[in-house]
Amino acid sequence: NAGVMQNPRHLVRRRGQEARLRCSPVKGHSHVYWYRQLPEEGLKFMVYLQKENIIDESGMPKERFSAEFPKEGPSILRIQQVVRGDSAAYFCASSPGSSNSPLHFGNGTRLTVT
């Protein structure tokens, strides 16, 4: 009965490198969300995806950030040329997509940019 699986749990990158965060949703869930939590702040919506489609990426910076949820395999959040301000906890959540159903969260990836 696996929940949402995120890896890696911790990721350290130097400025200018790429960060790749992975998320496998709950089995049977076809809707994936990415949220970011900065230190001492709440959860900020980044992007919402369904299989092979980005539905809403309004919370994601226009540059350097991208997300995908391919037909096969996990959802990927990719951050190119990371900067110190990208250091945060990134949480993935999934849902079955039915109305009034709660999101199920993974344990997050903590990204540290040095």
Next chain:
Amino acid sequence: DQQVKQNSPSLSVQEGRISILNCDYTNSMFDYFLWYKKYPAEGPTFLISISSIKDKNEDGRFTVFLNKSAKHLSLHIVPSQPGDSAVYFCAAIKAGTYKYIFGTGTRLKVLA
């Protein structure tokens, strides 16, 4: 524009007493509300929810109250236990949409 607000960043309560966590929202179109609990280094865990057609939902020690006219909801934990110490987030969504909006969280500390 913070549509969901938790104005108390922290709260301390004695074990056995009631904990009351508050949440305000500005968008009257929201009609489904949720509470999540988050321990350090873990993801948020769903706790309890309420639809706007109700004004109260109870699950064991946890009760959520919704006051639509005041655009306010609260989570009551009775009796509070040390294991309840965590950060609590409220969230809201409009039916038929997909964007869950979260508050900034309240850190609850239950003192033994």
